Amino acid sequence: MSDKDITKAIINILKKELGGVVGLIPSNLTHDLSNALSPKIEEIIESNGFVKKTKYEALSKLANDLEKRVSDLEKS
Numbered sequence: 001m002s003d004k005d006i007t008k009a010i011i012n013i014l015k016k017e018l019g020g021v022v023g024l025i026p027s028n029l030t031h032d033l034s035n036a037l038s039p040k041i042e043e044i045i046e047s048n049g050f051v052k053k054t055k056y057e058a059l060s061k062l063a064n065d066l067e068k069r070v071s072d073l074e075k076s
Helices: 003-024 027-047 053-075
Strands: none
Touching: 003 027
């Protein structure tokens, strides 16, 4: 699940829990709220030991590149 999907899911939960109050909130405020929540959600997720898929893939590529460099150096 992407970060955007997680943020949307949390906002949908908030909308459901707040019920009719959400109808009074302007749509641009919902967008601003989403932008403000995204970094906080990512921070909470990472504090629990998880990372975004893109971050995982970047770290995995870096680890693979380093392993290849070490292997090449051992062959030399």
